Amino acid sequence: MVRSLFKQRQSTSAEPCINYLLDNNFGSNSRARKPGREGTYHGESSKWIRLLVEEPYITDISSVLVKEIERTTPSLVSFTSSVVDQYPWERISGVALQNEASGERVCITKLYSLISGFVGNLSVNILMGKTLLDVYPNVLPDISTFNSKFNAMLLGIQRWIPFPGLVNAYLARRRLLICLTVQNAIFSQIENGQEPEAVWRDLDDVSAAVQARMRERIKNGYSVEYAAAEDLSLLWAVTVRANALIFWNLVHILADPKLHAEVLGEIGPYAKLKRSNSATFGLPEPPQVSLDIDNLIGSCPLLMATQRETSRLYSTPYTYRKVTSNINLTESDEDASLNSRDVQTYHLSEGDYVVIPHSLRNRNPLYNNSPDSFDPRRHLIKSTEADDLEDKKDPQDVVNEDERDCSEGWDDPASVCWKLEQRKVIGTLAAILVTWDIKPAEGEDWQVPNRRSGSLIDEPKDIQVMLKMKS
Template sequence: MAIHDISAQGLIQTARDGLSELTWTTTFAVFVFSCIATRVISGLQSRQRVHDPAEPRTSRLAPYWFPWVGHGISFLWDHQGLLGSLRDSMGESVFGVYLRGETHDTVISPSMMKTILSSQDASSTPLLDQALQNVFGDRSLIRNLRLARNQEVSDDVSGIMSREPFISDASTAIINMLQRNVANLVSFSRSPVDQFQWERDGHVSTSEENQSTCEARLFELIRSFVGQNLSTFLMSEAFVENFPLFLTDLWTLDKNFVPLFLGLRRWVPTTPNISAGFPARDRLLHMMSVFYRAFNAWDDGIDPGIELRELDDVSDLVKERMRTFRKLELSPSASAAGHLSLYWDVIEYTSKITFWTITHIFADSELLKEIRKEISTCVKSSRPSRQETGFPFEEPPRLDMDLEKVLDSCPLLKACYYESIRLHSAGISFRKLETDMTLTESTEDATQPRTYKLRKGENVIMPHGVYHNDPLRFSNPDQYDPLRFIVTDSVSGTKRANAASLAPFADGLYGCKNNALTERAILAFTAGIVSMWDITSTDENGLVVPKNWTTWGTFQPAKDVKVKMQLRV
C-alpha cells in the first residue's frame, strides 16, 4: 500500500512538472507568435497607400511588435529617440503610434503644431488629470476645478505669470534675493552646520590649504540654490524656514515622476527608486496642507501660529490660487495637489535650465568672455576695499543688476538660454480633437506641403524635442551653438536674440514652460552667478557638459559635474 502511494505521488509530481514545463514553453511560444503576428499585421497596415493628390492624407500607423502595449516600452524609455527614428523611417509629418490600446497621431511639423495648439477645437487630454492623480496625489481637485469653470471662478495661472504687475514684482523680488545670496552660493564654511542648505545639497567642501576655493557638485548646488531662492519668492521666507527639507522631497518626487505618472506601485521590482517617491509625496502634501491652513487664517486676520506667522511676502500667484481654492470651499488636503503641482512645474524647469545654461557658458572660455563683456554694463559685482569702508574687515561682495537692461541688451545671454532649452528639454504637448481637423504644412516646413486630415476624438502628440533636434531645421543639432538664435537688424545693424525657431514651446502642467516669470528668473540667476563666480572643473581636462539623462520635460545630467568655486571680487 505504501509503495502504491509513493508511486501515485511520483506520477502526480511528474505530471505536474511536465505540465509546468509545457505551460511555460507554450506561453513563451504563444507570446513570440503574437509579437511576430502583431509586427506583420501592423507592418502591412503601415504601408504607403495610393491616394488622390487632391485629397488630404490620413495618418499611417507605425509598425510595432507588442500587442496592446504597442510602442509603449520604447516611448517610456526614450520617447525622443523613438519618435525621431519613426519620423525618418515613415517619411511623414503626421504618423500614428500605438500606446496602451490607443492610436495617437504624432505631429512633427511646427506649423501644424501651432495650428493645433491655437485651435479651440483641440482640448487638453486627460494628461493633467492623470498627473494630478498619480503624481501629486489628487483626490478631488480635478472635479472642483471643472466646477470652478461652471461657477465662473478663474484659475488663470498662466495668465498671472505673464502679465503686470506680477512680472515687475517678481523681477524686483528675485533681484533682491540675488543681491543678498549670490555671494553665498558657497560660503567657504568648512562645517556643514554653518553652511546654507543649498551648500549641503551640493556637497560643498573647503580645504585647509586654500580656503578661498571650494569644491562642489554643480548640478545639485545650482538646482538647490535656484530652488530655495525661488521658493522664498513664491511661498514666503517663513515657508522655506519652517520646511527646510521641502526641496529634498521635491527632488525625490521629480526623479520618480514617470513611474508615478504611469500608476506603478512601490513594490514594482523594475523601479527600485519609486518606494521613496510615495513617502516624499505624502510629506509634501502634508506641508502644503499646513501652509494652506495657515494662509487662510492669516488672510482672515487670525494668528496662524508662530511658525507661519509672517506671510506678507507670499507671491501674488500663490495668494490668488489659494483664494480661488477657498472660494470653491476646498479642504486643505483637497487643495494640496494643486499647490504642489504648480510649485513643481515652476521650480523643476527653472532650476534645471539655469544649470544647463551656466554649465555651457563656463565650459567655453571664449563664450564666457563674451558673456561677461556683454553683461558688464548692466550686471556688476564689486567689493568695497577696507580703505573705502574704513572698517578693519572686508565687506561682502555686492551685486548690482538692471534686469530690464539684461533683457533688452544682452542677446548672447538670451541666445544661450534658448539653446539650452533646445538641447536639454523634450516636452510633449497632448491634445484631443473635438472636431475633424485638416492640417497643411507651411512652405517653410516643406518644399511640397502636404495636407493631413485628423478625425474627431483622435489623440494628438506633439513632441517638441524631436522638432528641436531635426537636422533639417537646425544645422548640427547636437552642437551647442547659441549664435543660431542671433539675428541682425538689416536697417540698424543691432543684434537681438530671436526664439521664433523654437516655437511652439512645450506645454507644462500650467501652460507654456517658457513664460515671462521663468525666463526672467533664469536670466537673472545666470547673469548673477557668471558675474560673481569663477567655476572650473576639478578635472585637468576642463569642464565638460554632461550628457542628458532622458526623461520627460527638462533633462537632468546623466552624471553630476565636480567643480571648483572661487569668487571673482
C-alpha cells in the same frame, strides 16, 4: 503643424490631460474637482492662470526675484566648514574648503547639487514664503526624489510594482503633499481670524499671486488636500526645469573660453559686482551684485542665444491636447519641402488626443544643423537694414524671433510661467558669471557631463568644481 494646432486652440483643451497629471503625478483625485474649477490654477477659464502673467503680479514677483538674486548670489558658498553655519544648498552639495598657495580660499563642491539647491531655495521662498522651508527643510530634496520617477508615475505605474526608486518617489510626494496641506490649512485659519501655531505666524512673504490663488480656492470651497496637489504642481514646474537649465547653460559657457569672454563682455554693462570700502564692526561689507534684467534680456543677444540653445538641446517638453471639435491640421510648405512631399492635411475628430514632443523637432537635423552640438549662434541672424549701416559697419546679431514658435521648453503659448522663468534663468546665470570664478576640480579641462532623461529637461551627472569669488 504645431503652429497650425495652436492657431486652432479654441477647438482643443488641455483640461483632460491636466486632470490626468493632477491625479497620477500630483496626488489629486477627480472627486475633489468641480466643473470649470473657477479660480484654480488649472483650467482654461480660471482666474489663477493669469496671476503669473498679468499685472500687478508679474511686476511684483519679477522685482522681488531680481532683488533676491542680487542679494544672495555672493552667498552661493559661505566658505565655512561648519555644517551648522552653511547655507541649506551647501549642505546637500558636499562643500569642502581648500586653501591655495596664494592664500586664497576656494570651495570644492558638486556644481549641479549647489545650483539646484540655491535656485530651488530662491524659487520656493519667493513664491511660497520662507516659512515653508524653515518648517519643512527637505522640500527640495523631496522634489528631486519625486521628479526622478515622474515619468513612471505618468505611465500609471503603482508603488507596489517592483520598480527601482518608485517607492521612495511616492513617499517623497506624500511628504510634500502633507507640508503643502498644512500650509494651506494655516493660511485658511489666518484668513478666518484664527491664531496659528507660532512657527506659521509669518506668512506675509508668501507672494501676492499665491495668496490670491489661495483665497480663490477658499472662496470656491476647495479642500486643502486638493490645494496641496495644485501647489505641488506649481513647485515642481518652477524648480525642476530652471535648475537644470542654469547648470547646462553655465557649463557650456565656461567650457568654451571664447564664448565665455564674449558673454562676459556683452553682459558687463548690465551685470556688475560691486565692492564696498566701508566696514561694519571691523569686517568688510560683503560684495553686492547689480543687475539690469531688462537689458540683459533685451540687449544681450549672445547670452539669450546661449539660453535658447540650452533649451533646444536639453529640454524635453510635451504639449497635450484633447480635440473638442473636428479640426484639420495642414503642414507648412517648409515642412513639406523638407520631407520632399506635397503638403499634407490631417483630420482630427472630436475626442482625439494630440501629443507634441517638441524635442523631436529641436533635435532633428532637418531643422538644425548638427543638432547634437551646442551652437548658440544658430539662433542669431544678421540685421543689415540701411539705417543700421549708417551707424555701424558691422551687422548686428539679434535673436531670430521666427524660431520662437512653440519649439522649446517655455515657448508653448499656454505656459503661464515662462516670463518669470526666463528672468530667473538669465538673472541667475549673469549674476554667477560676474561673481564667481568656477573651474573643474583638480585642474582638469572642462567636460560637459553625461545626461539622463528627465520629465521636463534632461538632467546632468554631477561634477566637482572649485569656486572662488572674483576679485
